Amino acid sequence: GAVVSQHPSWVICKSGTSVKIECRSLDFQATTMFWYRQFPKQSLMLMATSNEGSKATYEQGVEKDKFLINHASLTLSTLTVTSAHPEDSSFYICSAALNEQYFGPGTRLTVT
Amino acid sequence: QKEVEQNSGPLSVPEGAIASLNCTYSDRGSQSFFWYRQYSGKSPELIMSIYSNGDKEDGRFTAQLNKASQYVSLLIRDSQPSDSATYLCAVNRLTGTASKLTFGTGTRLQVTL
Numbered sequence: 001g002a003v004v005s006q007h008p009s010w011v012i013c014k015s016g017t018s019v020k021i022e023c024r025s026l027d028f029q030a031t032t033m034f035w036y037r038q039f040p041k042q043s044l045m046l047m048a049t050s051n052e053g054s055k056a057t058y059e060q061g062v063e064k065d066k067f068l069i070n071h072a073s074l075t076l077s078t079l080t081v082t083s084a085h086p087e088d089s090s091f092y093i094c095s096a097a098l099n100e101q102y103f104g105p106g107t108r109l110t111v112t
Numbered sequence: 113q114k115e116v117e118q119n120s121g122p123l124s125v126p127e128g129a130i131a132s133l134n135c136t137y138s139d140r141g142s143q144s145f146f147w148y149r150q151y152s153g154k155s156p157e158l159i160m161s162i163y164s165n166g167d168k169e170d171g172r173f174t175a176q177l178n179k180a181s182q183y184v185s186l187l188i189r190d191s192q193p194s195d196s197a198t199y200l201c202a203v204n205r206l207t208g209t210a211s212k213l214t215f216g217t218g219t220r221l222q223v224t225l
Binding site for chain 1: 146148153154155156157158161200201212213215216217218
C-alpha cells in the first residue's frame, strides 16, 4: 500500500517551453501532496504544499507563476514548470500524505 | 542553527556491524520523526517513524527518540552493502498528515565488504 507514482520519470525540453509533471497516489486518497526539488548532492527542498480543491502554498523564494500546481482530485496533483530554463534542471519529487509522507519515484528534468 | 542537523558523512562501517546515524533538531514543538533512505538518483523511501520517547524496532532497524535532548537516531544492525545510501532525518511539528516535513541534509552510509 501507499504507492505514489510520477510521470514522466525523465524529460528533456528546450529552454522556454513548459513541462507538466503528474503525481498520483495509486491506492489511497491524499488530501495533501507536496512538491520537492533536489539538486545534485543536496537535500530535498520543499517547493509547495498542494491541497485538493484549493490553491497551493508555496515556500519562500519559489515563484508561484513559474511553478504552477494543480490538485484537481484526491489522487492527482500536477506541477507545471513554465518557460523552463537550464537552471530549472533538477530532480522533482512529489509526496502524498497518509499517516506519513510517501514519495513518488521522481522526475528528472533537463532543460537544454 | 539548522532546524535539523545530521553529520554528512560518509559513515563507513564493515558488513555485519551496527551503523549508528544521528540527528538533532531545534524545534522543541516537534512531534513526529522519520527516517528515510535515499539511494543515489532515486527518491526517498520511508524506513521508520517514531512519535514517542524511547526505542522502536522494525527488523534490523531501531529508531531512538529523546525529546528532552532533541535527539533522534537510527541503528542498523547487521549492516549489509545494500544499506549503503543516504539517510535523511525528517521532523514534523504536528502529528497530522497535512503538515510539512523539515529534512536534514542526510548522512551518507557506506557498508564495506
